[in-house]
Structure formats: structure tokens, C-alpha cells
Amino acid sequence: MPIYVYQVINEDDTEGESFELEQSMQEAALTKHPVTGQPVQRVYQPPNISSKHTPGKTKTLIDNKNVEKAGFTKYERDKLTGRYHKVAGREGPSKFTPT
Numbered sequence: 601m602p603i604y605v606y607q608v609i610n611e612d613d614t615e616g617e618s619f620e621l622e623q624s625m626q627e628a629a630l631t632k633h634p635v636t637g638q639p640v641q642r643v644y645q646p647p648n649i650s651s652k653h654t655p656g657k658t659k660t661l662i663d664n665k666n667v668e669k670a671g672f673t674k675y676e677r678d679k680l681t682g683r684y685h686k687v688a689g690r691e692g693p694s695k696f697t698p699t
Contacts, residue, residue: 605643606630618643664688 601622608616616638621630629642660666664687667674673689 601625604629605645606633606640607643608633608636609639609641 601624603620603622605618605620607618610616619633621634623630630640632638633640662674664674668688668690674687675684676687677684
């Protein structure tokens with residue numbers, strides 16, 4: 601069952617405390633706090649959708665072994681010399697020169 605967030609509406613129309621409530625989707629939204637009886641409104645929040653592109657998955661996909669397994673060649677730039685050296689792949693030496 602989904603968890604909904606509700607917020608108490610104070611007498612001066614300011615927002616009061618918020619609370620979560622596990623509730624069936626078929627149930628109507630609350631209009632009063634279940635304990636205190638104060639008026640409440642449902643707070644709409646973005647859904648929690650997992651993504652295919654998480655930092656951990658991206659790091660795994662560009663891992664040297666996976667790059668090589670997919671048939672690609674990966675080069676990294678040397679910070680001291682500015683030259684590129686091959687870190688993954690089966691191809692010959694690079695003809696690429698940095699500009």
C-alpha cells in the first residue's frame with residue numbers, strides 16, 4: 601500500500617505539522633487529522649521511480665573489462681604529459697594526438 605503525506609492546516613491558514621499514513625489507493629483522502637481532528641490536506645510528492653542510470657551502474661558499465669568485452673578501446677589522458685594511453689581494448693597503438 602502507498603504511503604501518503606498529509607499536512608495540518610492551522611486556523612490562520614499556515615502549514616502545520618506533516619505526517620505520513622499508509623492508506624489504500626481506493627480510500628478517500630483524509631480531511632481531518634486521525635488523532636487531533638484538525639483539518640489536513642494531502643501533500644503531493646513525486647513518485648519514487650528507480651532509474652536505469654545510477655552512478656554505480658554507470659561506473660560498472662564503463663569499467664575497463666566491460667568496455668573491452670563490448671569491443672571498444674578506452675584511452676585515458678596522462679595528467680603530467682598530456683598524452684593518451686590505452687587502458688582497455690585489443691587494438692594497436694593510437695594515432696590520436698591531443699590538440
